Amino acid sequence: MVVKVLGQPHYACPRRVILALLEKEIEYEIVLVDGKVGEDKGPEYLKLQPFGLYPAIQDGDLTLFESRAIIRYYAEKYKNQGTNLLGKTLEEKGIVEQWVEVEGQNFNPPLMQLVIHILVNPVLGLPSDPKMIEESEKKLVKVLNIYEEKLSKTKYLAGDFFSLADLTHLPLTYYILEPLKKPYLVRDRKHVSAWWDDITSRSSWKKSVELYPFPF
Amino acid sequence: MVVKVLGQPHYACPRRVILALLEKEIEYEIVLVDGKVGEDKGPEYLKLQPFGLYPAIQDGDLTLFESRAIIRYYAEKYKNQGTNLLGKTLEEKGIVEQWVEVEGQNFNPPLMQLVIHILVNPVLGLPSDPKMIEESEKKLVKVLNIYEEKLSKTKYLAGDFFSLADLTHLPLTYYILEPLKKPYLVRDRKHVSAWWDDITSRSSWKKSVELYPFPF
Known part of the structure; x- marks a missing residue:
């Protein structure tokens, strides 16, 4: 399952998530959400991220937002893949x-x-x-x-x-x-x-x- | 080992930690740090909490600060004791x-x-x-x-x-x-x-x- 990262990837919070996915060697794709034409405050995106902020991720049935929650989730889910980002104990x-x-x-x-x-x-x-x-x-x-x-x-x-x-x-x-x-x-x-x-x-x-x- | 909670227990952030300890049925004691006489910015406390903010905890050799980090630590450490605070999956x-x-x-x-x-x-x-x-x-x-x-x-x-x-x-x-x-x-x-x-x-x-x- 390829992780979808929704937002603008050059923004700070989506970049935080992308860095974690790269460190954990997790395949992902970017789904652009364009704030300049109001997509971040549009009904489709607000269903996934009610605050209208970047990023959100979709991973199968799971939707998650808040970049620091997302990086914790992947650091733990793929504990033994890529870089260990949580320490040993x-x-x-x-x-x-x-x-x-x-x-x-x-x-x-x-x-x-x-x-x-x-x-x-x-x-x-x-x-x-x-x-x-x-x-x-x-x-x-x-x-x-x-x-x-x-x-x-x-x-x-x-x-x-x-x-x-x-x-x-x-x-x-x-x-x-x-x-x-x-x-x-x-x-x-x-x-x-x-x-x-x-x-x-x-x-x-x-x-x-x-x-x-x-x-x- | 009794967990020491340093700070003023009626403040919001120490209270967050105390609530988690109560839910997890973990024994603790309060160590008062009195900001009114500058103890929160004194050298002893700053060694434990360099920002001079409440709370910090001491648990054997471990010192931790940031209330939301502390509640995560105890929710996970005592996963099977008291209330499960992290969900099942x-x-x-x-x-x-x-x-x-x-x-x-x-x-x-x-x-x-x-x-x-x-x-x-x-x-x-x-x-x-x-x-x-x-x-x-x-x-x-x-x-x-x-x-x-x-x-x-x-x-x-x-x-x-x-x-x-x-x-x-x-x-x-x-x-x-x-x-x-x-x-x-x-x-x-x-x-x-x-x-x-x-x-x-x-x-x-x-x-x-x-x-x-x-x-x-």
Whole structure:
């Protein structure tokens, strides 16, 4: 059964799912859902993803949405295929889950505010809030300082093994370096910088960028 | 081994963990960390929880933080003890994970904005933003309308079984009805209202409220 990934594959959350499928060597196909013509808010897509957000997957009878739920599902379903993304013990898995949550709750929110106020609002003709940009960067710096400390002790976030904890950070960390043009946030931190070079040297990342180039 | 739960047990995120421990019939003890005297930002606590947020747990050699990671860990570790909180199949577990993520990514953020602007800022002498309050309530209404639709089809969020998907919503949904005084958001939705009555009739919820009363 080929997994269908619905959405725009160059967006951050579908890319998170695609990275997991590539790491797990799972066959998939993209079903384009075009927000520019309103397909993401159309009745067909809303039946699968009621929030009208990317991505959703269809895998036989199963429909799933929320990228971090989808990557957990495949990491566990194909435990013994491709890269092990969950660690070897329940305790290691707990630590993986912890850093996946840190990404969703602490890293992603300020970074999304930077994306909205620096990249999205100017395109939409909406005002950007300089105070929000300043505060969000401060919050992100605090998170990255904690990562720097953690990555000085272990090669990856959850330990000395690559896992969902690292994978989930890939799509949006790219935004820091490229479209947001704030590479110093990564490069001024020795261990975060080495971690970024390491996780972007993986074939899954390279393939995802080659197949679905960033539009900027 | 008794699980140590560090934090303030009447706060929403520690309460989420305590509810899971009660459902799984796991012995625990509270280790109070008092933010009022800065213990949450003190060196001892920051060693365990580098963000200085509640809760963290200590369980033998394992330290974990992020409440939604902790509840997943115990739901899986004690799969056959207490309430099954993950469903019976990998597919059911995937759907549970989906709604846990919806809570963390879609339900929690606007609700936290309401808590900050209606409850927290006035106490701290900081300004509240009426536009933010209005926008956040609108976002929350959209989420609750999706829940209403889902709960018209299944008794609980992930299906006809109580799971982490429902449990994770308990602490903050209470804020809508009580301190925020917006019960109509729940009560005007027939299925959300019935779901709320059902999940708050569980002994885990009753015990948590009795042991750790809300301070308002």
